[in-house]
Each structure stands twice: as structure tokens, then as C-alpha cells.
Amino acid sequence: LVEKDPEAAIVLFWKAINAGDRVDSALKDMAVVMKQQDRAEEAIEAIKSFRDRCSKQAQESLDNVLIDLYKKCGMIDEQIELLKQKLRMIYQGEAFNGKPTKTARSHGKKFQVSIKQETSRILGNLGWAYMQQHNYIAAEVVYKKAQMIDPDGNKACNLSLCLIKLGQLDEARSILQDVLDGRIINATASSLSSSLSEDTKPKNRAEEMLHQLDQYYKSEQQSYWFSSTTSPSAAPTPSFEERIVEMMDKLRAPSFRSSRRLPIFEEISQLRDQLTCN
Known part of the structure; x- marks a missing residue:
């Protein structure tokens, strides 16, 4: 029914939720279908309004769905806050x-995910x-932390993009x-890939x-050679690295100038110290 008539499926999911019939799966599945139907904002409100009817075991899955919904809606601040919460x-x-x-599922196959792998995945997000x-x-900072925990090619490429933006x-x-x-391969992801194309994407x-x-x-190099040979008296043109660094200096938040350590890691360290003392 979900494939043939998604809107009718959503109505049935609503009925199941209101009747208290397998609310865990009904709410999650309804949110996924709503996202597919470009009703992501409605799905977010549904999860927030009815997740208290779901079991404790279902909360983590609902958080994962929420993160995808936030991403689709461009709600970056909410996405970041929820990811930090999952790290805590x-x-x-x-x-x-x-x-x-x-137990997780990829390409129709079930497999086990460790805490280490999940931490790296969340840091990547x-x-x-x-x-x-x-x-x-x-x-x-976050990508480097993720690569230290469980490296993979995709996150390595994203880290490289950050470094390029920073002129490094x-x-x-x-x-x-x-x-x-x-030299950077995620063994877990590689073993689960369903095709050679998946392995070669990074x-x-x-x-x-x-x-x-x-x-x-x-x-x-061509620009520098041309400017130096045609107008020697002119001021030198900033290099590619200098232009990127200058651009990124304008984007840097004041809170990151004093420390390269993210607030989330400060919070986690303090929390771990408290747990150790207790």
C-alpha cells in the first residue's frame, strides 16, 4: 500500500497511532513516507507530538529519522543539536x-554496528x-576526530574539502x-557494498x-606568470591559498579563534570526568 498509494498509507498510519496499535513502527514508517511525499515538516511535528507514546527502545530510531528530516528541511541548527545529543x-x-x-541494515543485508562505528558516523554527520x-x-576538527575513531574514504574526502576551504x-x-x-578504507562499509561502484565512489x-x-x-601559476611579466610594477596578485584563507577568516566564528576544540567535546570531557568521580 505504501508504494501504490502513499497518502492512503499515511491515513492508516495515523489511525494506528491514535488507536495505540504498534505505535513505534507506525510513527516511524509514517514519517518516512511523509518525507518521500515532501511532507517533511509535517513528519517532524508528528514525531515530536507522538514520540512520547513510543517505547524507550524506539527513541533512537526516531532520532535518526528526525535527523534526516531536519537535513531535508534545511534545519541545520536542529540537526546539529540532535547530533550532539546523540554523542552525549x-x-x-x-x-x-x-x-x-x-543490528542495522544496508543493501538488504543485516549487520552489527559497534559503538565505535556509530560514533564515527555521527561525527561525520x-x-x-x-x-x-x-x-x-x-x-x-569533527572529521579528524571521526577519522581517528573509524576512518573511511567518504569522510576523508569531506575532510579534504574542509582543508581546501581553509587553504591547507x-x-x-x-x-x-x-x-x-x-590507504583509507572502511572495512565494514567495503564488505557490505553491493557492487563495485559502491566501493570505488570515494x-x-x-x-x-x-x-x-x-x-x-x-x-x-599561469596567472602569476602573466601578471609578473606584463605588469612588474603592479602589486602581486594574492595566491589561491591566500585568497581562501582571507575568505575563511571572515567566516570564522569568534568562539573558535581561542580554541580549536569543539564545545561538544568540552561537554563530553566534563561529563566523563563527572561519571568517573561518581
Whole structure:
């Protein structure tokens, strides 16, 4: 029914929720269908209004659906706050309902996800959200933390993009080359990929980004050669790196100038200290 008549399915989901019939799955499935029908904002309100009728075990899944809905609606602040909340739950030992792993599904296959993998995934999503706010300094810190925990090619490419935006081209190039050469591989993701195209996506992306970097280098060298030979008395043209750094200086939030450590990690560290004392 969901595939043939989504709107009718939504009506049935509403009836099940109001009747208290398997509310956990009804609310989650209804929100997913609403998202597909471009009713994401309505889905957000539905989850917020009725999640208290769902079991404790269903809350984590509802949070994951909410994150996707926030992303679709461009509600970046809400997305970031919820991702931080999920990180706090991990450090408090409340994620996965207190279990060390959870069962997930990808390409129709079930597999186990560890706390370490989930932490890296959430950090990756948080980094992407910061990038949407053009807060590349915060995104860089988060992506590097994610790569330390459970590295993979996609996050490595995103980290490289942050570094490019910050003018750190040599480091970005080095990371992209590692992806291209196969030195950064997520074994879990690789083993679950359903096709060769899935395995090669990060490498293809890294190759394209390296190509773009090379084009920038060539254009900057040509621009510098032309300006230095045709107008020696003119002021030197800022380099590509200098222009990016100048641009990013304007985007840097004051809170990140004094410390490169994100507030979420400060909160987590304080929380862990409290838990240790207790």
C-alpha cells in the first residue's frame, strides 16, 4: 500500500497511532513516507507530538529519522543539536539501549554496528552539518576526530574539502592521495557494498578533487606568470591559498579563534570526568 498509494498509507498510519496499535513502527514508517511525499515538516511535528507514546527502545530510531528530516528541511541548527545529543548519549552509555552493538541494515543485508562505528558516523554527520554553515574549522576538527575513531574514504574526502576551504592544500592533497591509493578504507562499509561502484565512489571522488586541485594550481601559476611579466610594477596578485584563507577568516566564528576544540567535546570531557568521580 505504501508504494501504490502513499497518502492512503499515511491515513492508516495515523489511525494506528491514535488507536495505540504498534505505535513505534507506525510513527516511524509514517514519517518516512511523509518525507518521500515532501511532507517533511509535517513528519517532524508528528514525531515530536507522538514520540512520547513510543517505547524507550524506539527513541533512537526516531532520532535518526528526525535527523534526516531536519537535513531535508534545511534545519541545520536542529540537526546539529540532535547530533550532539546523540554523542552525549554514547558517552553516557545510553546509546544502543545500553548494548555494545546494534543490528542495522544496508543493501538488504543485516549487520552489527559497534559503538565505535556509530560514533564515527555521527561525527561525520555533524561535520557535514557544520560544512553547510560554512563553519569549516569546526567541520575539520569533527572529521579528524571521526577519522581517528573509524576512518573511511567518504569522510576523508569531506575532510579534504574542509582543508581546501581553509587553504591547507598540501594536507588536503595528501589525504586525497591516500584515498586514491587505497590507504583509507572502511572495512565494514567495503564488505557490505553491493557492487563495485559502491566501493570505488570515494576513490572516484578523490580523483576528481585532485584533478580540480591540479587545475587550480595550473591556473594560479599561469596567472602569476602573466601578471609578473606584463605588469612588474603592479602589486602581486594574492595566491589561491591566500585568497581562501582571507575568505575563511571572515567566516570564522569568534568562539573558535581561542580554541580549536569543539564545545561538544568540552561537554563530553566534563561529563566523563563527572561519571568517573561518581
